[in-house]
Amino acid sequence: MELIWFMIVAFMLVCYVILDGFDIGAGIVHYFVGRNDAERAAVIRTIGPVWDGNEVWLLATGGVLYFAFPMLYASAFSGFYLPLIMVLWLLIMRAAGIELRHQLEHNHMWTSFWDFVFSLASILLAIFFGAALGNVIRGVPLNAEGYFFEPLFTHWGTTGETGILDWFTVLSGVVAFVALAVHGANYLAMKTEDELNIRARKVVGVGWYALVGVTVLSLWAVMYVRPTLLDNYYALPIGWLIPAAVVASLAAVKYFNAKGQDRNAFISSSVYLAMMLGGAVFGLFPLVLPALDPANSLTVYNARAGDYGLSVALLWWPVGIIIALGYYTFLFRTFKGKVKVGEEH
């Protein structure tokens, strides 16, 4: 039972990263793709109708995590207190940037201010989310009751009294930043035409080299910080398909980008994100929050809720998700096609 919910949470998290990932990514490359006011308005219009729905995956994942693994929710959210509250502030700023920009469409000061807020908040969010994942892989100083608290930074090392930020988690943040930039640029290439499309493709082309670089670096760093991550791969060799898929999807991003097939490039970067996250999850299982002292680690077994709650939720959850996927299909179909510079809503 806990295994099913572990997979459901992982699935929802992957959906969140792919979906909100492309609109956060659009924010990261906002200034590279949109060079003037009308172009930046077009960038925002590509995500305008969908960003809110994408963000709901975060809330829905949080909700499922809350009832399925209450101990994990309690421990991780209180332990990551400061960065999470900052994430909230960034989410508020980003939403304001997207939605308030078009309220005064012809006021240049107004639009340029919100462009900046939107882009900055997107960049910081990508780094924060990456750093959060880095913390989970590295492990946190859980006590015997299963709680911890980390300041934002301490001595930047991965052992002893760790902070949220150290060299490893900052590296994870950079990986997320580059990966979402490429992913967002793929999305923009797919949704725009002419100048914007060319620039977005160029961002993917150049960003790809950075992505390969940081991916290799981060895999090496993971081996150094948490060598036990490979245990599951040795135990269940089919897992090696995941790193193989990471490599393949990276190659595919470059291939489709060079061919000008933006949709396929976007699908490839989605696969990349899913596999990077999936690879970490596969390696960590059954841990959900590793402790620096392994005896205190939270696992799917000691963080889970009661049997009845988990089984009754298996009845409503699939119904809800199938309906939600229906909405999504309808929404994306209604707003399908490319966004043109200069057109109104």
Add this chain to the structure above:
Amino acid sequence: MESLTLDRLQFAFTVTYHYLFPQLTMGLAPLIVIFKSLAIWKKDELWNEAARFWAKIFGISFLFGVVTGIPMEFQFGTNWAVFSKYAGGVIGQTLAMEGTFAFFLESSFIGLFLFGEKRLGQALHWLSAFLIFVGTWLSGWFIIATNAWMQHPVGYEIAADGSVHLTSFWSLVLNEWAIYQYLHNMGGALVTGSFAVAALGAFYILSKQQVQFGKMFVKAGVIAGCVSSIWMLFPSGDWQGKMVAKHQPVTLAAMEGLFDTTQGAPLVLIGQPDMEKKRLDNAIHIPNALSFITYQRWDAEVKGLNEFPEDQHPDNIPLLYYSFHIMVGLGTIFIAIMAIAVVWLWRGWLFESNWLLWILMLLFPFPFIANTVGWMTAELGRQPWLVYGLFRTEDGASHLVSSGNVMFTLIGFMGMYTVLSLLYIFLMLRRIEHGADELTAAAAAARGEN
């Protein structure tokens, strides 16, 4: 300050601020559906324009509700970790269902509703307005069900590790407390929504900016406002009060400022609780009325605060008492004004009676206050418990998050929300001004067609 105090302050501040927006959007959503229906049914483009006008105000308010709502779910984990570990398996269910069944629905259709009218056509656009209404009201249900479980826990068992496990899904989702609280709360949202529509209509008439639409708004707002105001007192307020009397008698005593157990207890209209001398100063009351409305017998016994051990008393009785009395006082005033307005509307005097239009216009902040103090009554009344009778508030906070860190984030939220408030007020004033021009153009176009 202690970190528990700061955790409580931060939650109270962020949730109070947050709920200013959903009460408006949940109140406007059904009204927009009505405008949209009138437009299609009567083939009247003016009602369609009214729907579009309010949809824009809805859109901005909805955004503010979304962004200030996310911190609520997060704070259960960040600031109330011990409580989350204890009760997450139960209340996480309703919160997750809100995300799955309501948020996906709302977020998918809000874009279609706000920007998709041309692409969708009238029938599908009506449907998206309707689904937004369903989404906001479903969301309300799950939050009320969550709160209701904390007010009146049902369908659970205490597990070996001391946390609560769910044992009955339907008891949680159809908690008796949730049903009455929902009926009362959604009525409150309708009061806010309809009073806002009436107030803006009154403003447009008085300022002569847009009289034709002003009259439509006033008419719709006054009718909906009258019905919902009466609903708040009877039957929904009455039902809610009986739930409190049945399951939280000590809260009832504190709300009413009743210190001693009394047969034929009076209903206090005004007066100040003196916590040292344990009595109500300067009380003006209606004899025997509290006994009657609670138990339908003029001489029924109502238990006073002294009947209950002090460690079960709500920890801020005067604030609870005032919150409740302000709510009831405002509710009574709302009914009186709206009843007069409906009669004046019926007799055809309303649009000539500037004094009444002025009152309707100036009334718009008061439903927000009434809803806020209503929730303060519910939440202060639940104290000292986080989960009534099971889990005390003082035991629920995250103990490794230091008070300095909580103060940092509380100050941050205050700063952030101050900026949000200024933005919201600026955008609303601008919308009201531009909206008048758009409506005038639409009215002219409609005349041209005829």
